[in-house]
Amino acid sequence: MIPVTKPFMPEKSDFEAYLDGIWKREWLTNNGPLVNELELKLKDFLGLKHMLYVTNGTIALQLAIKALDLDGEIITTPFSYVATTSSIVWENCTPIFADIDPNSLNINPVEIEKCITDKTTAILATHVYGNPCEIEKIDAIAKKYNLKVIYDAAHCFGTTYNGKSVFEYGDISTTSFHATKLFHTIEGGAVFTTDPELLKKLSYMRNFGHNGPESFVGLGINGKNSEFHAAMGLVNIKWIDSILENRKTQSEYYSKKLINSRIHFPKISKQSGFNYAYYPIVLESEEMCMKIFKSLTKHEIFPRRYFYPSLSTALSYVESKHLEISDDISKRVLCLPLYYDLSFVEIDMITRLILRELNN
Numbered sequence: 001m002i003p004v005t006k007p008f009m010p011e012k013s014d015f016e017a018y019l020d021g022i023w024k025r026e027w028l029t030n031n032g033p034l035v036n037e038l039e040l041k042l043k044d045f046l047g048l049k050h051m052l053y054v055t056n057g058t059i060a061l062q063l064a065i066k067a068l069d070l071d072g073e074i075i076t077t078p079f080s081y082v083a084t085t086s087s088i089v090w091e092n093c094t095p096i097f098a099d100i101d102p103n104s105l106n107i108n109p110v111e112i113e114k115c116i117t118d119k120t121t122a123i124l125a126t127h128v129y130g131n132p133c134e135i136e137k138i139d140a141i142a143k144k145y146n147l148k149v150i151y152d153a154a155h156c157f158g159t160t161y162n163g164k165s166v167f168e169y170g171d172i173s174t175t176s177f178h179a180t181k182l183f184h185t186i187e188g189g190a191v192f193t194t195d196p197e198l199l200k201k202l203s204y205m206r207n208f209g210h211n212g213p214e215s216f217v218g219l220g221i222n223g224k225n226s227e228f229h230a231a232m233g234l235v236n237i238k239w240i241d242s243i244l245e246n247r248k249t250q251s252e253y254y255s256k257k258l259i260n261s262r263i264h265f266p267k268i269s270k271q272s273g274f275n276y277a278y279y280p281i282v283l284e285s286e287e288m289c290m291k292i293f294k295s296l297t298k299h300e301i302f303p304r305r306y307f308y309p310s311l312s313t314a315l316s317y318v319e320s321k322h323l324e325i326s327d328d329i330s331k332r333v334l335c336l337p338l339y340y341d342l343s344f345v346e347i348d349m350i351t352r353l354i355l356r357e358l359n360n
């Protein structure tokens with residue numbers, strides 16, 4: 001069986017080595033030493049001054065919306081995971097879907113501008129599959145209309161943009177360290193900002209708003225993460241170069257096999273150092289997409305229709321909206337299996353089945 005993804009599993013003994021310290025300290029959560037150590041290691045790897053490790057990528061998004069005091073309408077992408085939209089609704093704002101660019105599959109800045117009303121307060125954009133958005137254009141729109149920008153960078157661990165971590169862009173960026181992501185802490189996430197005031201606010205918010213055992217500076221939530229999750233992160237970060245390198249080699253091998261076929265690949269930003277987080281292919285029709293999907297599943301290979309359906313038509317709690325590009329692409333996109341120990345022989349098998357469907 002070949003799944004679309006598998007969590008990276010480090011050596012069990014490396015994880016166990018951290019447990020002795022946890023038992024000795026009897027300090028399980030609440031900004032413990034392993035959480036601090038993980039934040040330091042991640043900042044060092046990513047070249048960042050600041051980050052806050054939080055419970056998960058969804059809480060990271062909700063903290064970002066809350067910390068920026070957003071209300072009214074937030075313009076967002078329909079081509080993302082549901083958490084991008086549900087966080088907006090959870091924070092009592094209204095998501096307004098802007099269509100995507102057919103080449104990058106990221107939110108299209110031209111479409112963002114068409115959605116702006118006097119109720120718009122922010123743009124929440126996803127760097128889809130780890131491929132950065134057109135950040136300069138989004139920034140220019142935000143400046144022109146006085147809007148905040150949040151980037152859902154859940155796919156972006158290791159991605160750079162103009163030579164620095166993509167997490168540094170926007171008023172706030174968020175990411176996820178969920179087990180299925182390229183770098184994970186089982187469950188986990190982070191918020192990033194370069195604004196020191198906002199960072200301070202977020203750090204209080206992460207811990208119920210406490211600024212002392214008996215005092216509070218504002219509204220907060222439980223956004224903390226535990227020593228056990230941090231330990232998994234500390235073990236996994238040792239492997240990150242090899243994880244990124246493998247993803248690149250496997251993706252290039254896929255591309256070598258699939259070139260000259262009738263497959264469309266998302267166009268990766270020239271300004272980015274890409275992390276190869278996913279291997280998406282866009283087929284010529286939904287019919288072809290399903291033919292390939294069925295042929296692979298018959299052989300115990302499980303690609304994922306990711307993202308399908310387009311969020312603009314999928315949610316009972318948001319008014320459905322027809323968006324030409326997102327509706328169309330989501331019907332004919334597949335993410336192919338990609339994980340640490342996926343072998344070339346397995347990629348050969350997957351690509352052979354795909355080419356066979358395309359050629360008959």
Ligand SMILES: *Cc1c(COP(=O)(O)O)cnc(C)c1O
Pocket residue numbers: 056057058059080081083084126152154155175176177178188189
């Ligand atoms: C995974 C993911 C999230 C949610 O992160 P969790 O850590 O699972 O809460 C949000 N947005 C996108 C684009 C994701 O892929």
